[in-house]
Amino acid sequence: MQETNPGTTSQTGRVLIADDQQHILFALQILLSGSGYSTETVTHPTRVLRALESERFDAVLVDLNYTRDTVGGAEGLDLVSKIRSIDSVVPVLVMTAWSTVDLAVEAMRRGASDFVQKPWENRELLQKLQHQVALAREQRQRQRQREEELSDAREIQASLLPKQLPEVRGYEIAAVNQPLRFVGGDYYNVVRIDDRRTAVCIADVAGKGLPAALLMSTLQAALQPLIAQKLAPGELCQRLNRILCEVMPVGKFISFFYGVLDSVENRLTYCNAGHNPPLLVRADGASSELDAQGAVLGQFPEWQYRQSDLEMRGGDRMLLFTDGLVEANSTNEEQFGKDNVISVARENPQSSAHALMELLLRAASEHCDGYFQDDASLIVLKASGQD
Numbered sequence: 001m002q003e004t005n006p007g008t009t010s011q012t013g014r015v016l017i018a019d020d021q022q023h024i025l026f027a028l029q030i031l032l033s034g035s036g037y038s039t040e041t042v043t044h045p046t047r048v049l050r051a052l053e054s055e056r057f058d059a060v061l062v063d064l065n066y067t068r069d070t071v072g073g074a075e076g077l078d079l080v081s082k083i084r085s086i087d088s089v090v091p092v093l094v095m096t097a098w099s100t101v102d103l104a105v106e107a108m109r110r111g112a113s114d115f116v117q118k119p120w121e122n123r124e125l126l127q128k129l130q131h132q133v134a135l136a137r138e139q140r141q142r143q144r145q146r147e148e149e150l151s152d153a154r155e156i157q158a159s160l161l162p163k164q165l166p167e168v169r170g171y172e173i174a175a176v177n178q179p180l181r182f183v184g185g186d187y188y189n190v191v192r193i194d195d196r197r198t199a200v201c202i203a204d205v206a207g208k209g210l211p212a213a214l215l216m217s218t219l220q221a222a223l224q225p226l227i228a229q230k231l232a233p234g235e236l237c238q239r240l241n242r243i244l245c246e247v248m249p250v251g252k253f254i255s256f257f258y259g260v261l262d263s264v265e266n267r268l269t270y271c272n273a274g275h276n277p278p279l280l281v282r283a284d285g286a287s288s289e290l291d292a293q294g295a296v297l298g299q300f301p302e303w304q305y306r307q308s309d310l311e312m313r314g315g316d317r318m319l320l321f322t323d324g325l326v327e328a329n330s331t332n333e334e335q336f337g338k339d340n341v342i343s344v345a346r347e348n349p350q351s352s353a354h355a356l357m358e359l360l361l362r363a364a365s366e367h368c369d370g371y372f373q374d375d376a377s378l379i380v381l382k383a384s385g386q387d
Contacts, residue, residue, distance in 0.1 A: 012036035013058030013133045018048045018079075019095070020066045024118075028061065035126055045079040052086045058133050061116075064096040064107065073103050077110055084111035089139050091132035095120065160220045166192045168263050171312075172353035172382040173200075176361065177375075178324070184375035185212025186322045187219055191227055193260065199227050200268075201258040202379055203297075204275065204322040206251075212375075218247060219254055219297075233258045233271035234307035241273065241297045241305070248298030255296050257320060261312070266383065268318070269309040273297050276323055279338060281345040283315025289338075312383040317345050317356065324376030325360070328368040336367045353382040 015037050017028050025041045032039050040057075042048055045066060052060070060083060064076030073096055083092055094107045097118040104115045113132045116125050165173045175188055185205030192198050203219055205212040222243045226236050236258055244254065257278060259270035272278075274296030277289035294305045312318070319341060328336040344363050348356055357380045364376070 012038075012130075014038045014040070014056070015129070016048065016051055016057045016060045017041045018045065018061070019043065019063040021063075024063070031122055031125070032129075037129075045075060045082075048079060049082055049086065052083060052090070057090060058136065059091040059093065059129055061093045061095065061129070064094050064103065073107070077103075077106055080107055080110045080112050089136050089143070091129075091136050093125075093128060093132065160187070160217060162189055162191075165190050166198060168192075168198050168261065170263055170266070170384055171198075171261070172384055173379070174352075174354040174357040175377070175379040176357055177377045178361070178372065179375045184208060185216050186324070186375040186377040187216045188320070188377050188379055189220075189223075189227075190379070193227065193230055196262055196264040197230075198261045198263065199258065200261060200320070200379065200381060201256065202275065202278075202320045202322065202377060203254055203256040204324075204375070204377075205254050208375065215248075215252060215254065219244065219256075232307060233260055233269055234305045237271045237273050237294060237297070237305040238303070241295075241303060242301050244298040245301040253296040253298045257290070261381070266312045267309055268312055269307055271305050271307045273305060276321060276326065278318055278320040279341060279345070280310065281317045281319065281342060283313060283349065285346045285349070287342045287346075314383055315349065316383045317353075318379075318381040319345060319360070320379040320381070322375060322377045324372055324374035325364050325378055327374060328364045328372050328376070330367050331369060334367075336364045340364075340367070353380040356380050356382070 012035060015032055017025055017039055019025050020043050029039050029041060040051065042051060048060065048062060062076060062079060064073040066075045076094060076096070080092055080094060083090070091113040092111060093114050093116055094112045095116045095118055096103065107115060114128045116128065161177055165175060173190055175190065177186055177188065179186065185207055187203040188201065190198065190200050201223070205215045205219070222240055226239055231239065237256065240256070255275035256273040257270065257275040259268050261268050270290060271294060272290055273294040277291050279287055279289060281287045295303045321341070326336055326338050326341060340363060341360060344360050345356060348359055351359060357378055360378060
């Protein structure tokens, strides 16, 4: 690889030039260097890819025809596709002496930014290069701004989730949130209400990304003061639903589960507002679902929510999750499913809440090859049976 103007990159930009003819490379170097560009040259497509993987360029100027394929442009077209797989933004200007409309269209379809025919006209080439470099810089600037905004949004959203779970005598609690995108619409919380009661809740906002995250923050803001009022689960869901119905966009809703654990009586009183039924896996392996008897939040302002209760015994595990966990699809479009969740819990009766949480996430991730299709959150509540 040859370089001109080494040491510092010019203000105009840094251009990688690829052509298998040395006199072409020399002519382009002279032209671009005279216009303030720093240039590097290569003579083979594989060297283009190596350079892009290790260095940063403001533009790439590539020939479409190399020694293996002198007129068809196939090798050059393949190179354009590979460049795009490495960098989706860098301008790619393609050049060929056998220009046809079809070849130009195919090059653009594969990701070329513009097309120059040999022999080129200097002013036209420089104008196109300058234009594409300016567009790419604007795009990269927008990307940086968006990444900064998303990073801030992720930090804010993380602050809405509990940084540390409370200690509850006789119980172990573990929880995790794994957004599909930078931010997501899953929410969970575990809050000590008083010396004997602890609130446990989990929610899933319809949708993904920033819109879902905004609704999640609305849920959290409305929920916190209601928890502080020490309301029974049914009453809390009723009031929360009325608040959300006033602000919920058309077509959006939130599934929600809220339970209050009495660690003295070892009793969980709960209300399920359209959420995935949590799973109770007993110490002896028997399992049951905490069915969703109430409507989702934000749609029916007059809905009357009912609550239920159950006894927690030593060794019991309560698994609360969003659909991103159980609906994680394999390559065969098979969902991970609640049966697998139950199986993992049954096979690991002695595992701590935290260990079981990690085992469940690992099993789901292996099932979908690490590609979750939705936000996934999980709470594991285990009755240790010890005071």
